[in-house]
Amino acid sequence: MNLYTLMKNRRSIRHFSDKKFPRKTIELVLNAGLLAPSGADKKPYVYIIIDDPVLKEKIKDRCEEIDKRLFANSEGWFKKWMLEKQISLEKNFLVDAPYLVVVAGETNKPYWLESTWLSIAYIVLAAENEKLATLTYTPGEMDFLHDLIEIPFNFEPVVIIPIGYPSKRASKINKNNKKKIFFNRYDSD
Ligand SMILES: Cc1cc2nc3c(=O)[nH]c(=O)nc-3n(C[C@H](O)[C@H](O)[C@H](O)COP(=O)(O)O)c2cc1C
Numbered sequence: 001m002n003l004y005t006l007m008k009n010r011r012s013i014r015h016f017s018d019k020k021f022p023r024k025t026i027e028l029v030l031n032a033g034l035l036a037p038s039g040a041d042k043k044p045y046v047y048i049i050i051d052d053p054v055l056k057e058k059i060k061d062r063c064e065e066i067d068k069r070l071f072a073n074s075e076g077w078f079k080k081w082m083l084e085k086q087i088s089l090e091k092n093f094l095v096d097a098p099y100l101v102v103v104a105g106e107t108n109k110p111y112w113l114e115s116t117w118l119s120i121a122y123i124v125l126a127a128e129n130e131k132l133a134t135l136t137y138t139p140g141e142m143d144f145l146h147d148l149i150e151i152p153f154n155f156e157p158v159v160i161i162p163i164g165y166p167s168k169r170a171s172k173i174n175k176n177n178k179k180k181i182f183f184n185r186y187d188s189d
Pocket residue numbers: 010011012013014087135136137138139173175
């Protein structure tokens with residue numbers, strides 16, 4: 001598929017079916033992440049694929065607990081936005097999607113965060129190219145992953161990406177198209 005069509009079609013998906021897909025496809029998608037530019041060519045990140053149902057359940061429990069606490073303490077506009085977007089505090093996608101990918105950045109490397117997110121963008125688009133849905137899920141706190149999946153402390157988990165097929169409940173919400181592109185100077189009109 002044409003790259004622009006892929007970009008246009010991609011949406012965050014929060015409801016997944018449990019339909020399986022081959023492990024080599026997830027490896028293909030993650031190898032695309034490694035093709036992204038990275039500061040000083042350090043590729044300062046690792047990808048950890050999780051398909052163990054027990055681990056997935058533990059991750060879901062912890063994330064729900066963390067996000068419920070965060071939501072209770074968050075500002076009104078955020079609560080309203082979550083409601084409008086129909087984003088639930090139940091994170092079933094963490095058990096329904098056949099694979100979760102934890103991306104952790106190596107914090108002592110230059111441009112580690114920028115490079116890590118750029119590689120995430122490549123992963124998300126490569127998944128779309130394989131007709132697979134994703135969500136860049138960033139729970140309020142991910143430190144528990146150090147213990148749970150043995151991430152060394154010089155790496156910081158930055159995202160959990162469920163990858164799989166959307167369920168029938170999944171909806172694609174329209175984009176807001178505020179003016180973002182300017183020529184020569186910023187123009188507030
Ligand atoms: C840095 C970042 C963090 C995000 N964190 C979450 C999250 O924790 N939970 C969630 O449901 N969506 C999360 N998203 C997805 C955004 O809500 C989503 O990209 C945005 O609403 C636009 O929708 P679209 O991806 O369908 O175009 C995140 C996206 C980014 C780029």
